[in-house]
Amino acid sequence: MIEPIARLRRMVLIRTVEAQLMARRDHGFQLYSTGEEAVAVGLCAALSPTDQLLSSGRAIGPALARGLDPAAVIAELLGKASGVNRGKAGRGHLAQPEAGFLGAHTVVAGNLTLAAGAALACQRAGEGAIVAVIFGDGACGAGALHETMNIAALWRLPLLLVCDNNGLSVSTPVARSMAASPLATLAAPFGMASATIDGMDVERVHTAAAGLIAGIRAGGGPAFLECRSERLTPHSSATRDTRAAPDLAAARARCPIARAAARLAGEGALDAAAFAALEQAVSAEVARGFALADAAPYPDPAEALSDVG
Amino acid sequence: MIEPIARLRRMVLIRTVEAQLMARRDHGFQLYSTGEEAVAVGLCAALSPTDQLLSSGRAIGPALARGLDPAAVIAELLGKASGVNRGKAGRGHLAQPEAGFLGAHTVVAGNLTLAAGAALACQRAGEGAIVAVIFGDGACGAGALHETMNIAALWRLPLLLVCDNNGLSVSTPVARSMAASPLATLAAPFGMASATIDGMDVERVHTAAAGLIAGIRAGGGPAFLECRSERLTPHSSATRDTRAAPDLAAARARCPIARAAARLAGEGALDAAAFAALEQAVSAEVARGFALADAAPYPDPAEALSDVG
Amino acid sequence: MSAEAAAGTARIFFREAIARALAEEMARDPRLLVLGQDVGAFGGSYKEFTGLHARFGDDRVRDMPVAEAGMVGVGVGAAALGHRTLVSITYMDFLMLALDPLVNYAAKARFKTGGRLRVPIVVKTTAGAKGQGVAHSQCIEAWMMGVPGLTVLAPSTPADAYGLLKAALRHDGPVVFIDHKRLFPKSGEVPLADHVLPIGAACVVRAGTDVTVTSHGYMVHIALEAAERLQAEAGISAEVIDLRSLAPLDTGTIAASVARTGAIVTLEEGQLTCGVGSEICFRLGEIMGRMPRAARVGPLAAPVSSNPVLEGECLPDAARLVAAVRKLLE
Amino acid sequence: MSAEAAAGTARIFFREAIARALAEEMARDPRLLVLGQDVGAFGGSYKEFTGLHARFGDDRVRDMPVAEAGMVGVGVGAAALGHRTLVSITYMDFLMLALDPLVNYAAKARFKTGGRLRVPIVVKTTAGAKGQGVAHSQCIEAWMMGVPGLTVLAPSTPADAYGLLKAALRHDGPVVFIDHKRLFPKSGEVPLADHVLPIGAACVVRAGTDVTVTSHGYMVHIALEAAERLQAEAGISAEVIDLRSLAPLDTGTIAASVARTGAIVTLEEGQLTCGVGSEICFRLGEIMGRMPRAARVGPLAAPVSSNPVLEGECLPDAARLVAAVRKLLE
Numbered sequence A, B: 001m002i003e004p005i006a007r008l009r010r011m012v013l014i015r016t017v018e019a020q021l022m023a024r025r026d027h028g029f030q031l032y033s034t035g036e037e038a039v040a041v042g043l044c045a046a047l048s049p050t051d052q053l054l055s056s057g058r059a060i061g062p063a064l065a066r067g068l069d070p071a072a073v074i075a076e077l078l079g080k081a082s083g084v085n086r087g088k089a090g091r092g093h094l095a096q097p098e099a100g101f102l103g104a105h106t107v108v109a110g111n112l113t114l115a116a117g118a119a120l121a122c123q124r125a126g127e128g129a130i131v132a133v134i135f136g137d138g139a140c141g142a143g144a145l146h147e148t149m150n151i152a153a154l155w156r157l158p159l160l161l162v163c164d165n166n167g168l169s170v171s172t173p174v175a176r177s178m179a180a181s182p183l184a185t186l187a188a189p190f191g192m193a194s195a196t197i198d199g200m201d202v203e204r205v206h207t208a209a210a211g212l213i214a215g216i217r218a219g220g221g222p223a224f225l226e227c228r229s230e231r232l233t234p235h236s237s238a239t240r241d242t243r244a245a246p247d248l249a250a251a252r253a254r255c256p257i258a259r260a261a262a263r264l265a266g267e268g269a270l271d272a273a274a275f276a277a278l279e280q281a282v283s284a285e286v287a288r289g290f291a292l293a294d295a296a297p298y299p300d301p302a303e304a305l306s307d308v309g
Numbered sequence C, D: 001m002s003a004e005a006a007a008g009t010a011r012i013f014f015r016e017a018i019a020r021a022l023a024e025e026m027a028r029d030p031r032l033l034v035l036g037q038d039v040g041a042f043g044g045s046y047k048e049f050t051g052l053h054a055r056f057g058d059d060r061v062r063d064m065p066v067a068e069a070g071m072v073g074v075g076v077g078a079a080a081l082g083h084r085t086l087v088s089i090t091y092m093d094f095l096m097l098a099l100d101p102l103v104n105y106a107a108k109a110r111f112k113t114g115g116r117l118r119v120p121i122v123v124k125t126t127a128g129a130k131g132q133g134v135a136h137s138q139c140i141e142a143w144m145m146g147v148p149g150l151t152v153l154a155p156s157t158p159a160d161a162y163g164l165l166k167a168a169l170r171h172d173g174p175v176v177f178i179d180h181k182r183l184f185p186k187s188g189e190v191p192l193a194d195h196v197l198p199i200g201a202a203c204v205v206r207a208g209t210d211v212t213v214t215s216h217g218y219m220v221h222i223a224l225e226a227a228e229r230l231q232a233e234a235g236i237s238a239e240v241i242d243l244r245s246l247a248p249l250d251t252g253t254i255a256a257s258v259a260r261t262g263a264i265v266t267l268e269e270g271q272l273t274c275g276v277g278s279e280i281c282f283r284l285g286e287i288m289g290r291m292p293r294a295a296r297v298g299p300l301a302a303p304v305s306s307n308p309v310l311e312g313e314c315l316p317d318a319a320r321l322v323a324a325v326r327k328l329l330e
């Protein structure tokens, strides 16, 4: 499978897992990546297996983009013992460091300084690995970003800061939470390389991330990539949306999956039938994941006291 | 007295209070402003009586520059009940809000968000008052600066951020604590007016502060003034200095008092005899302050439990 | 029940009681500000700010960036200049990001300035677990209780939320006001008239003779449920005290109750170690001259997972309280 | 005294014990990092890092900006990828700026990942008052004790500082290691050989028969001073226990002592409310089946001014402890 098709498939996988989750109620609630698939998938396409990724609580996209087993992710989100983290992490805390996913952390901006620390570990290990961390536009208001950029720049840490700017922090538009625009300008005082790009174009994200990562691996120090995206669902499945219908419709029209599929179709690389087949295959795979998760047990209550110390 | 002479006198006052403190041991230790007098004095010359000033723990200069009664300041530093704050604040926490000195706070960068809040109060009061806050180069590494700049810029708060950049945070040179240079560039992403100036020239500080304050009062939102200064004593009187003798000598050669006196002499406004008389008058005033403080009692032990609630 | 309550009440939700208290106090004090994430048109995560933005506008009800230290610091700074402020910290876990301005400055400002400054700030925050996992479920009120200069309130009913929030908004020092995710949808009668509760007064919410149970916030409802079960299952008559104010702590009311019942069981959702329960028991011993029979009930000594099985196992419930009371009285 | 100690000791300062433990562990584990403000060539505020920078260089002993949250966050992130880190937070008050990465992440990482992650970080911080005023004097170890997943250590002697810091640096989870401004200049015999103390073991530092006094950190010295005075002035024989480990707490050693003496007085410099003392007393009651006679001694419920008169009045001292013991045993 050519790489753009693999990336499209990954995006479809994220969308499908989320769609099947949206159809059920037995997982409490979720923060969906629907609409923002291209950011995670484009970024992960530029990472090496030994690199580490951290994400915010909006983690389904990043986890699946990083290649975690969908069945284990689904089980985790459903709270089953077969989940990536035995069902203890649940939404917002998924992690599989051996797979290069140091993990999600659902304290906004709370993952930034951790990512710098992970990058320090990578730098000292000297094996060329880098760290990427995905955070939102809302997280840019937190002082942790400043401390992270400064420390990472001082020490030239191999760190890619990826701002998934979906324009909203719950109900608050970015223009009302951030005085800086574009957000990538925040990196300028620290002398960091940066870019602001269309985060709905997976190929653009991939290229931009790959470019910045090359600089990072070459010892150029940290970089900042702002991806302009759209969240196509409410903040969480338990939150009311605050956007007007036309705004939401305009956002939906930017769907990164439709766009990637259209491009591949235009290039003659994937016709409608092939795309439909891809969607079906993914759908079946996801359904199998849900079936496995449904069949799996919840963790034993005794696990409430395991792995505390 | 013409204003430049008044400013020179204020600087001499700070230097003299500190010199007399340095000669004694009964105050524990102090963080001296010696060398940095021009920053506080130049700034305060540009403030109106109803404005508010906040400072870091290096507060003797700012408190005296703001016009607090030297005898009350001295008493406070000696822990006497006649002090500005009944001897309870001591070094690092002096405050007299009625005199426009909302006060010192000795948690590094801990005064920044407070200053933004004070500026919000001034903005809402609508009487044209502004807030200025003095902090060090070390404080620029703290996330509080980022949160403060962002909020202040978003809300166009009447806030002047004055970075007294003496090049050191205890032993750490600014180049090893901050990736940004000049520090005023930190303000750029937030669209704030800013300037980096020679903080050893009291007239330059006054002019620059006055200019930025005019913009702030006109509703232009917050501004950032970086003053490059020199700390001529160790970090505190309890701390060993880490600088080589030639570096310290070079710093001493930049003395803001000598410089202001020389300029006034050059302009024919203050000859050597007049300057000596000024120094003597200040010295006598300060000695009286110390005598008053020495005669004053310590607070009653029962005050350990007063004003807690 | 107070005199006002008798004069007329209306049944409203806990979240509405918060909004009503705030609206009334904002009308009373034109300086009073509300700061927080999504407190504006959105109306707050639990709709507890509904209507305030429409009525008081952008200037007084301000959405803020996700910057908890900044939020509290700004609130504290405004309050220090006389602009009373309520800052909303969505979950109490995030209060950890904002302790510096609250504890190192606000709680000490009056003391350290020799009385020159007051900081009338209310930090309102939501404690407790309801399926949101390890970093959105914590209860750290015990930390706040030990900070000299801080007042700590935690209502369990709409009426108390209303009366205590008004008290907080008229207090001249810093207050931490703690609600709970599971309280917002609860309803109750609230006085129609202005009604300010005293700070520092606990309340006997169920009379009993065999054991005293103390609790605060949402856990009061668990205590009441357990009390009914104790009566029905074992004929044990439990007196339930809603602490309402954690700092100052109304040890008089507790001691008077324990003097009658002879035994105490404390219930809290926060960690037991260095928690509210052991503090109460120790103070009782001091007041009464000897320690009463005592037990404490709380969560397991572990993080609270969002996993339904593990969360259920971790949190204290009525069954655990019933068992603790029966064991103590055995 | 341990076997190693018998094999040979040298008299060194507390601050030297810290530096020696760190130097040895850094030599053992080439990944071990030290991060903090002025920990490099300057050698730390209390010279407790002297020599490390010269020996291990910029790469492993790193001066950091004044950004406590960043410091701990970076340390936690490095530790999560296997690079054990010691982060120095100059004063414990500033730990309030860094609780989010420590409590919301590090303390929960192992649990929440189902065991996939460990965070071997040591946060070393200096507690207590010595003339530095309201925001540089606090002791918040009681907060840390209630955080599941955190280990909390507080030595009182150079030997214990050495042995406990080594234990902390070999532990596979997050540790808060607390020293005290007044301890650094104290000297004591420290084993010449490698010496790792067990975590979770208190130590009877003075045998006695009439009352048990527990304490930790610098206050142990006050307890010992009071014990001498009790003996001399009133013929009261106090057994003094140095807790050393606050989490886990060695209740076994305390209970065994109190079983002999029949009474306990706890001493701490942190606030009493929800503090170490009431926790110890409550657990004793649970273990022993009834609460022993108990009293707690600590500072006044007020901020600690840098004013010598007010600081002296606020802090607990031997006289206050002596009085509390005599009153309890009356």
Ligand SMILES: Cc1ncc(C[n+]2csc(CCOP(=O)(O)OP(=O)(O)O)c2C)c(N)n1
Pocket (backbone or CB within 6 Å): A056, A057, A058, A106, A107, A108, A109, A135, A136, A137, A138, A139, A140, A166, A168, A169, A170, A231, A235, C037, C066, C068, C090, C094, C097
């Ligand atoms: C420190 C902190 N404050 C508040 C929250 C509540 N919260 C969860 S997600 C969120 C919005 C974050 O916005 P953004 O960073 O843009 O991410 P997005 O949700 O858009 O992916 C908020 C405020 C939190 N989790 N952590």
Ligand SMILES: Cc1ncc(C[n+]2csc(CCOP(=O)(O)OP(=O)(O)O)c2C)c(N)n1
Pocket (backbone or CB within 6 Å): B056, B057, B058, B106, B107, B108, B109, B135, B136, B137, B138, B139, B140, B166, B168, B169, B170, B231, B235, D037, D066, D068, D090, D094, D097
């Ligand atoms: C949050 C915090 N961390 C550390 C300290 C200890 N400390 C006191 S002053 C200081 C240096 C601050 O440097 P800078 O901001 O440049 O101010 P300067 O001392 O040069 O005036 C430090 C680290 C503190 N007071 N507060």
Ligand SMILES: [Mg+2]
Pocket (backbone or CB within 6 Å): A136, A137, A138, A164, A165, A166, A167, A168, A169, A170
């Ligand atoms: Mg967003």
Ligand SMILES: [Mg+2]
Pocket (backbone or CB within 6 Å): B136, B137, B138, B164, B165, B166, B167, B168, B169, B170
């Ligand atoms: Mg400096």
